[in-house]
Amino acid sequence: MNFTHVPGTNNKHKVTLYALSTCGWCRKTKELLDSQNVEYDYIYVDQCQGEERTRATAAVRELNPRGSFPTLKIDDEVVAGFDEERILELLA
Amino acid sequence: MSQTAKYPPEVNTLYERLKREAEAGGYTLNPDKEFTLSLVQGLIDNEKRFGYMACPCRLAYGEKDKDIDIICPCYYRDQDLEEFGACYCCLYVNEDWTSGRKPHKSIPDRRPPEFVLSGFSEPAASIETTGTSKSIGPLPYPVWRCKVCGYLAARNEPPGVCPVCKAKKDRFERFI
Numbered sequence: 178m179n180f181t182h183v184p185g186t187n188n189k190h191k192v193t194l195y196a197l198s199t200c201g202w203c204r205k206t207k208e209l210l211d212s213q214n215v216e217y218d219y220i221y222v223d224q225c226q227g228e229e230r231t232r233a234t235a236a237v238r239e240l241n242p243r244g245s246f247p248t249l250k251i252d253d254e255v256v257a258g259f260d261e262e263r264i265l266e267l268l269a
Numbered sequence: 270m271s272q273t274a275k276y277p278p279e280v281n282t283l284y285e286r287l288k289r290e291a292e293a294g295g296y297t298l299n300p301d302k303e304f305t306l307s308l309v310q311g312l313i314d315n316e317k318r319f320g321y322m323a324c325p326c327r328l329a330y331g332e333k334d335k336d337i338d339i340i341c342p343c344y345y346r347d348q349d350l351e352e353f354g355a356c357y358c359c360l361y362v363n364e365d366w367t368s369g370r371k372p373h374k375s376i377p378d379r380r381p382p383e384f385v386l387s388g389f390s391e392p393a394a395s396i397e398t399t400g401t402s403k404s405i406g407p408l409p410y411p412v413w414r415c416k417v418c419g420y421l422a423a424r425n426e427p428p429g430v431c432p433v434c435k436a437k438k439d440r441f442e443r444f445i
Contacts, residue, residue: 199311199325201304201359202375223328234328244385245378246326258375 178220178233185216190268192217195237195248198224202259203247209261213268222246276306284309291361294418294433299355299362308360312341326358327380335388338380342417342434345379352376414444 180193192210196203198221210217222233234244241248241257249256251267284306288298299305311325323329324339338344346356354371355362357378365371378385413427414420418434427441 197311197326197328199308199314201308201311202326204307205304238386243378243382244328246328258377260374 178225178229178236180218180220183211183215183217183219185210185214187214187268188216190215190251192268193250194219195222195233195240195246196220197222197246200246205259205261206247206249206264209259209264213265215268276310279313280306280310283313287360290435294435296350296361296434297363297367299359300367305360308358311358324358325360327378327385330388332388335390337440338384338389338416340436340440342436343380344416344440347418349376349379408445411443412445413441416440416442 192215194203194206194210194217196207196219207219220233222230222237225233237246237248238244240250240255243257245257247257247259249264251264254267256263256267284298287309291298299308308325312322315321315323315325315329319329319331319333319336321333321336322341323336324341324343327339329336329339333340341358341360343357346361349356350361350363353376354364354366355373355376357376357380359375366373384390408423410423410425412421412423415422415427415431415434415436417436417440418431420431420433421444422428422441427438429438430436431441
């Protein structure tokens, strides 16, 4: 899958974000990661097509069976939806 | 740069229209204008992609029949406003939300999981239309129900646009 890499000085966790380009909560999640200078990879699933979209939605559902966005993976933990407190806790 | 200047004129135009229509129907747009404008931009993006304004916070199929329940305003908005003070994407909020009585965080999707996986399919897992009064007897006109806000209209055809929530004709169902 074609993830976009965002470099950051806070790189002690493996952070992957599955998002929608149109979603306000996904945007807030990105802004939170950016504000913490986190290094992460993200993909806009709504902008994926064909095979890549199938793979991306399958990956989301494996992490978050509801298939909702944002779905954020921090190391082995999954945060479904924008939950600032939980995200900051996992990034600590 | 002001909040509105960051967006093309079409976003501000739609924002003003949605705000006006929301207030006329007793609804409130999210007062966080920066957040709200970004959602309006998402609605416009989806309309350009699909031909209809699918919810910006849900993954649309791109087929109107499968996405009909998540075209904004979605079928789940009013229930979410009641329970959480905001709809799923948070474009619409109520006083519980603006006053801070309800937390400002994302909420679980009320859309049935089978719809999330395979798109809207009717009448499976009918959302909230149980208990209809089919036994009411013959009526001079059929009654049409807006599936977004519940508005009822007794006439031969459903309204072209719901006078309350502005949902279009194809989102009405025969109620009685």
